[in-house]
Amino acid sequence: MTELLTNAPSVQHSLSVPGDKSISHRAVILGSIAEGQSRVKGFLFGEDCIATINVMRQLGVPITIDSETNEVIIEGRGLTGLQASTQLLDCGNSGTTMRLLSGLLAGQAFKSQLIGDASLNKRPMARVMNPLISMGANIEGYQGSELPPLTIQPVEALTAIRYEMPVASAQVKSAILLAALQADGETEVIEQAVSRNHTEEMLQLFGVDLKVEGKHIKLNGGQTLKGQTIEVPGDISSAAYFLAAGLLLADTELKIENVGLNETRSGILEVIQAMGGQLEVQPRANGISADITVRSSRLKATVIEGELIPRLIDELPIIALMATQAEGVTLIKDAAELKVKETDRVVAVADQLNALGAEVTATADGWEIKGGSQLREAAVKSYGDHRIGMMLQIAALLVKAGRVDLEDATCVNISYPEFFETVQAIWGA
């Protein structure tokens, strides 16, 4: 049990958050299959992205960290230069690592086995296996199931497909695009709703000719990637905890610097505006990030649904906390994907916020949240899910009296190792 910081004093503070997790994973994967060297500045040294580095090293890619600048330096091996690993490839807790690499490894000339932790072993893989099998891949789940570990056998060739995605998932889209690079012909992926587009943007940066027309993405196989220098902006999904804290705590102003502002990720900013939150976004000259300032606000309830959901999927636990403090009843729908994340986030968020005195009803695909709750002391748990753990620490800051103890706080290391230090630096004595 970790005692969380409670009863936050009023503050005015600037901070920055670690690098974007999605971009960090992709920088390592694309750098590894590019020709020549890539350098990654602002890489997220969280457990998930370190798992991706370790797997790519096992596949024969030299990856070093510059001890002075913390840059990640990747000696790209090209699409055909990876080597078989005699060992299992451990994706840890990271769905992104397992799903993206299943697409990459499906087209390689050697066998691979992808394993993960107990949480990852429960996450559905049919969503990547089905399209990859349609492309000719030989990929099997554990004992004939659609769950990890995944065993991928080499095949003669992959063939291009036209695939209409049944789920809105950037991981599935990315797995298909990584396989498509190795397939004969033009692959077309059609999204159900636009999900984060980092793979498309970064493939283009690495020199791949890829066409995006609305929800249609087209890519020809057989293209070569060229090593690049990548600057990773701060992760809006990590910034979200401090955006919420700045809005919810009394007499508070927080400025979060250099937050990545990709349109496919910025749904939370629209929600803050819809809830009447005081928000200022100052774009930086680099064109990819902004400094975001939030101030204590009286929030009002909103409805979050449809195509907005993939644009804020990982922020929904902290948005749920915002809704417990708003005036009125907030409805969150179309978010059944939350049930297959690191834990069932629909149930976990409702149970843990209710333990703190909130009024959250879990539904089949989201929540109904009655606002205006005064949160109170409780013992809570993260279920080993980093996003639940961080949300609960922000909730604890709102608790005026008594203790909030969190079971399994170390899971924040998955995406934000400095999270508790930053909380201490802002609100600690």
Ligand SMILES: O=C(O)C1=C[C@@H](OP(=O)(O)O)[C@@H](O)[C@H](O)C1
């Ligand atoms: O592609 C990515 O980097 C991610 C995609 C999302 O998952 P899905 O593709 O399952 O929606 C998101 O929840 C995850 O944190 C990162």
Ligand SMILES: C=C(OP(=O)(O)O)C(=O)O
């Ligand atoms: C769902 C997440 O990540 P992943 O799918 O990569 O485990 C997350 O970071 O919230």
